[in-house]
Amino acid sequence: MSEPLQPPSPALLTALLEAERALGRLAEVVQDPARRRRLWADAARRESCAAARLDGVAVDPAEFLVATIGTDLVPTAGRGAAQSVRALWQGALFTQGVIAAPARHRENNRALPPSSGAAADAWRAVAELEAGPDDRFSFPSDDEDGDTAPVTDDAPPAWSLGWSEALWRCLQAEVSGRDPGRLAFSADREAEAATLLKRLDHAGDSPALLGGVGILAELLRPAPDLRIPGWAVPSARLMGALAVARCCRVPNVWLPMSVSLHADRTTAGLAARGREEGWRLWLADTVAETARRERERALSLDRKAEGWQQRVGAKRRNSRIPDLLELLFEEPALTVRRVQKRLGSTFRGAQLLVDELLENGILREATNRALDRVFIAVDLVP
Numbered sequence: 001m002s003e004p005l006q007p008p009s010p011a012l013l014t015a016l017l018e019a020e021r022a023l024g025r026l027a028e029v030v031q032d033p034a035r036r037r038r039l040w041a042d043a044a045r046r047e048s049c050a051a052a053r054l055d056g057v058a059v060d061p062a063e064f065l066v067a068t069i070g071t072d073l074v075p076t077a078g079r080g081a082a083q084s085v086r087a088l089w090q091g092a093l094f095t096q097g098v099i100a101a102p103a104r105h106r107e108n109n110r111a112l113p114p115s116s117g118a119a120a121d122a123w124r125a126v127a128e129l130e131a132g133p134d135d136r137f138s139f140p141s142d143d144e145d146g147d148t149a150p151v152t153d154d155a156p157p158a159w160s161l162g163w164s165e166a167l168w169r170c171l172q173a174e175v176s177g178r179d180p181g182r183l184a185f186s187a188d189r190e191a192e193a194a195t196l197l198k199r200l201d202h203a204g205d206s207p208a209l210l211g212g213v214g215i216l217a218e219l220l221r222p223a224p225d226l227r228i229p230g231w232a233v234p235s236a237r238l239m240g241a242l243a244v245a246r247c248c249r250v251p252n253v254w255l256p257m258s259v260s261l262h263a264d265r266t267t268a269g270l271a272a273r274g275r276e277e278g279w280r281l282w283l284a285d286t287v288a289e290t291a292r293r294e295r296e297r298a299l300s301l302d303r304k305a306e307g308w309q310q311r312v313g314a315k316r317r318n319s320r321i322p323d324l325l326e327l328l329f330e331e332p333a334l335t336v337r338r339v340q341k342r343l344g345s346t347f348r349g350a351q352l353l354v355d356e357l358l359e360n361g362i363l364r365e366a367t368n369r370a371l372d373r374v375f376i377a378v379d380l381v382p
Contacts, residue, residue: 015284022291038329039298045382047256048088065333087174101166102173102180212247332380
């Protein structure tokens with residue numbers, strides 16, 4: 001349990017007010033579903049790269065994008081790093097609600113006690129208020145064979161113990177080499193996760209952004225001052241991207257806090273080792289800066305879309321180029337067969353679309369292969 005907190009200082013209150021203003025402006029910008037999909041997909045890629053760098057992984061952004069198609073397409077020398085970033089990317093998509101955690105085999109299914117408290121209750125309350133048509137994007141499997149072993153795919157409530165385990169399984173499925181359907185918390189990890197959730201619930205008892213910063217203070221403290229188990233660090237960073245949104249009732253906001261932590265990691269380390277008030281003040285300032293940066297990034301992606309349209313020029317009415325350009329924001333790495341499958345076109349038609357974007361400098365080839373060539377969007381390399 002963290003040390004008791006004194007009432008927030010005038011400096012912290014001022015920083016919280018500025019952060020709330022920045023969050024409000026960001027929330028207003030991402031009300032548009034198409035803009036939000038672009039930003040969230042982009043943020044998940046940037047967050048995964050930054051989180052990996054915080055752990056000392058030498059990230060090659062282009063190889064990571066290739067790995068989103070398949071890690072076997074990445075050169076052997078960079079495959080391990082690309083796989084680590086891909087795992088974090090999958091975890092980020094899980095926290096955004098874009099993908100489900102790997103389904104568990106029925107024989108491995110067990111009930112986990114749900115967590116309770118402010119963080120879990122806030123998540124559930126907002127989810128109920130926001131219930132409506134599901135306009136989230138998804139990443140369908142490329143497997144042609146749909147036959148799978150019997151599994152369960154029940155989505156546990158967010159900020160619960162089951163959800164924490166699902167996030168951990170989502171990360172482990174990419175790097176452990178084990179059957180993800182059989183992964184489960186050990187007794188020790190379950191106890192550690194439950195303890196962490198209780199601390200987050202306690203921190204989230206404070207109202208609005210004060211609670212959000214309190215949760216961030218628990219989740220994002222850098223090494224060597226970690227207050228959470230080492231195995232939970234990747235999950236904690238991804239949970240941090242959600243903390244402010246849920247405490248402040250702005251579910252359209254997902255802040256890639258690892259990007260800011262990596263960019264200012266020296267100052268973050270100094271703040272974390274100082275007084276608790278100083279650490280929270282740094283986090284409040286960082287929330288404001290991250291929100292401002294994400295707002296500008298959302299508008300920047302709009303400008304990229306307009307610029308791409310200008311590069312390819314006016315097309316005949318039945319052209320699929322606009323559809324492919326929009327797809328790139330969600331999947332900036334692709335193969336011709338992936339384009340064929342996503343757009344429902346012929347292979348020849350997909351090849352012509354890819355060739356046109358290559359000619360206009362929007363795509364470039366990222367692999368030197370005769371088959372299974374991967375192309376990446378130059379402007380979207382994280």
